[in-house]
Amino acid sequence: MKKVYSVEEYIESNPHFAEALTILRNIITKTELNEAIKWSAPTYDLKGKNILGLGAFKKHFCIWFFNAVFLKDEAKLLVNAQEKTKGLRQMRFTSIDEIDKHVVLAYVKEAIENQKLGREIKVVKTTKKDIVIPPELKEILDSNTSLQDAFKTLSLSKQREYCEYIGTAKREATKQSRLEKITPMIMKGVGLHDKYKNC
Numbered sequence: 596m597k598k599v600y601s602v603e604e605y606i607e608s609n610p611h612f613a614e615a616l617t618i619l620r621n622i623i624t625k626t627e628l629n630e631a632i633k634w635s636a637p638t639y640d641l642k643g644k645n646i647l648g649l650g651a652f653k654k655h656f657c658i659w660f661f662n663a664v665f666l667k668d669e670a671k672l673l674v675n676a677q678e679k680t681k682g683l684r685q686m687r688f689t690s691i692d693e694i695d696k697h698v699v700l701a702y703v704k705e706a707i708e709n710q711k712l713g714r715e716i717k718v719v720k721t722t723k724k725d726i727v728i729p730p731e732l733k734e735i736l737d738s739n740t741s742l743q744d745a746f747k748t749l750s751l752s753k754q755r756e757y758c759e760y761i762g763t764a765k766r767e768a769t770k771q772s773r774l775e776k777i778t779p780m781i782m783k784g785v786g787l788h789d790k791y792k793n794c
Contacts, residue, residue, distance in 0.1 A: 597702050602630060602637045602649075615691045616649055616656060622699050623647070623658075626707060644715065646706050648743035652683070657685040658699070665714040667705065670698050718736070726755050729762040731770050745781050753786035758793035760787055 597606045606616045620637065624630060626671070628639040628646055636650040648659040660666060663673050663684030673684040684703060688694060709715075737742040746754065757777055763772040777787065 598635050599632060601632060603652075605632065605635070605637055605649075609656075612651045614654040615694065616781045618691065618694055618696070619649055619656075619658060619699065622674060622696055623649075623703055625700070626703055628703075628707065630711055637757065641710050644710055646710055647703065651682075655687050655689050657687045660684050660686065660702070660707060662706065662715045664716065664732065665709045666702060668702075670695075670702075672698070672702070726751065726758055727762070728758050729770075729775060732758060735774055737749055742781060745784060748784060749781065749786065756787040 598606060602620060606613050606620070609616060616637075620630075623639055628641055630641065631638055633648070636643055639647050645661045647661060650657045650659055650770070660673065660683070662682045664682040665759045666673065666684070669686075674687055676683070676685045686699070736746055746757070749757075760777065761770055761773055764773055780787065
């Protein structure tokens, strides 16, 4: 993803949804939220706490709500973009016609109110000790020093993703197919969910 330094630049770099992003931006900036660029995308916070962000992709554009799990979602507009996300949800659109300004503003205001009430997912910092390597993954790492070295260079969060991916498989065949899938990914130094990070 191209690094951008302003919301205007972000909108210009997504011409296929420029008008739609501008509409959403205008709704959000009517509130008390502070506008900034974080992770190369427009992000809106309240006293330093991230509330929501804008995103544009090939076939859709969206508002990311950081603690959407606390929103009532009466209009059933929120989708969980990734299985592993705890609080993050998207309000996803494919065209301007789908934007109901009053509904969007209501969700934004509710997200702000939730933040003021302290409703947020607390990030729990973990240490290396908290990573439990499943026996099947440990066995393959122990038998392949190159793979083991590659695994050790991954961030703790990426290591944990791989461990959970293998550990949560119920059948032995599933574990083996998952091990085959992740081995080249570990060697490349990529995380299990990296391809979704910019979605």
